[in-house]
Amino acid sequence: MKNGSNRSGTQRIVCRHCKKSYTLEPKRNAYSEETRALALKIYYAGASGRGVGKVLGMSKANVYNWIKKNDFNTGEKTKVP
Numbered sequence: 001m002k003n004g005s006n007r008s009g010t011q012r013i014v015c016r017h018c019k020k021s022y023t024l025e026p027k028r029n030a031y032s033e034e035t036r037a038l039a040l041k042i043y044y045a046g047a048s049g050r051g052v053g054k055v056l057g058m059s060k061a062n063v064y065n066w067i068k069k070n071d072f073n074t075g076e077k078t079k080v081p
Contacts, residue, residue, distance in 0.1 A: 031058065039063050040070055 003014040008027045014020070035056065042052045043063060053060035 031062070036066050039066060043067060 001014045001016055003012040003021050005011055006023060006026075010023050010025065010027055012021055012023055015022070035058075039052050039056055039058075039062075042055065043049060047055070049063040049067065050060045052063045056063075
């Protein structure tokens, strides 16, 4: 059964049996791996997280989260404000 649409315009559905609402094919708003790699490269070259966000037109929180995730995966420690 149809149940309107979400903020991105994707159709929402309600299960007739359990009454759970869900999206059949949700849109992914993720940045590409190339964009993430570029953001990390700019950051490690000396720019601030805020500066990287401004240059690439994204939130500084995205940049800081990617830095933390990268440090966790590589075992390095980078101080993020």
